[in-house]
């Protein structure tokens with residue numbers, strides 16, 4: 001352990017109510033919306049390779065031509081209540097919106113820049129309408145904020161000269177003012193999702209990320225912030241030089257899931273196409289199905305993690321058809337099977353090939369989210385010695401009890417119900433405390 005001034009400010013999992021609510025939410029939505037949404041991944045009528053929200057660099061667009069997009073920011077179809085209704089239908093419990101992405105354009109009327117909604121024909125406080133509509137639907141709101149800011153004259157991706165450092169510290173002052181503004185104008189915000197902390201300037205001056213963390217906790221002690229914000233004074237990111245997680249949860253799982261359950265709280269953020277966050281009119285490559293998304297959500301829950309699915313609304317402010325379809329299908333599944341996700345955690349059982357176990361933190365049930373239907377028609381379950389399966393039903397068909405057969409001392413096989421709709425199904429197990437050697441404590445923790 002080496003002494004650090006700007007390493008982890010706290011150790012271990014947070015146990016306060018705000019963080020427990022973050023954990024129990026489990027399923028979230030990401031919204032990427034900005035000037036890039038107007039371009040839709042195309043420029044001068046041509047498809048532009050790469051992530052659509054990076055189009056300024058990908059298409060080598062001049063500052064002047066890019067800034068002209070502000071005049072097209074009209075959003076005739078924008079209705080935050082419709083976005084919130086779709087999010088509610090999908091079954092998400094929280095939503096993260098890009099208040100300012102790398103492009104630097106702000107979705108709220110900021111006092112500290114005019115590169116924001118107030119300088120557009122739309123002219124309204126989009127962020128306020130989003131916060132109110134989602135809060136109205138009972139969905140917690142979180143703010144994505146990019147440290148990188150391609151528009152701000154004082155942003156520096158690296159600091160090499162005295163002039164660079166003067167500019168960069170002016171930019172840090174600007175950031176602190178904007179973060180304060182966001183937390184005071186929209187006190188409903190539950191947390192921040194910082195991005196763009198990989199550049200040399202931030203890695204060199206890790207203290208600025210400590211300062212942001214301190215500022216946020218002064219304004220709201222319960223605020224939640226992931227590890228991607230943080231860099232310690234030695235340039236270590238996410239985990240400080242002593243290996244301690246900085247921030248409230250591991251925020252490194254971007255478009256990927258861990259193989260096994262991380263020790264810390266963690267969150268995965270996922271795109272429906274391979275790598276498009278902002279609106280791309282022409283989705284190419286593999287587009288994930290609702291079934292694949294549900295499997296990822298179950299996998300995350302089975303490893304004590306949260307799963308956030310990204311939507312990239314169109315340049316007119318409406319949601320694209322494929323995303324509305326996704327919301328409908330995932331939402332239908334969540335209606336029936338949400339009890340295996342919300343408030344659930346990893347189950348203390350040996351993982352099996354048919355899918356993922358979850359257990360509810362206090363209803364004592366264990367859930368089997370079956371994603372891989374066995375050709376044998378038999379679902380294997382290995383329980384601690386002495387366990388007894390008291391009850392075994394398929395969610396949505398609670399009336400039809402399944403009859404597990406004991407195959408060895410602590411192995412059971414459950415006849416697999418037929419899959420008709422192409423979606424995972426959930427079997428709910430009620431386990432009775434073992435009455436033999438090695439009593440099994442039913443998961444009530």
Ligand SMILES: C[C@@H]1N[C@@H](C(=O)NCc2ccccc2)[C@H](O)[C@@H]1O
Nearest residue numbers: 032051053054195196198254269277
């Ligand atoms: C959440 C996403 N993060 C932004 C991004 O620049 N990702 C590039 C990246 C890819 C992998 C690790 C860190 C950063 C993307 O534009 C999205 O906003």
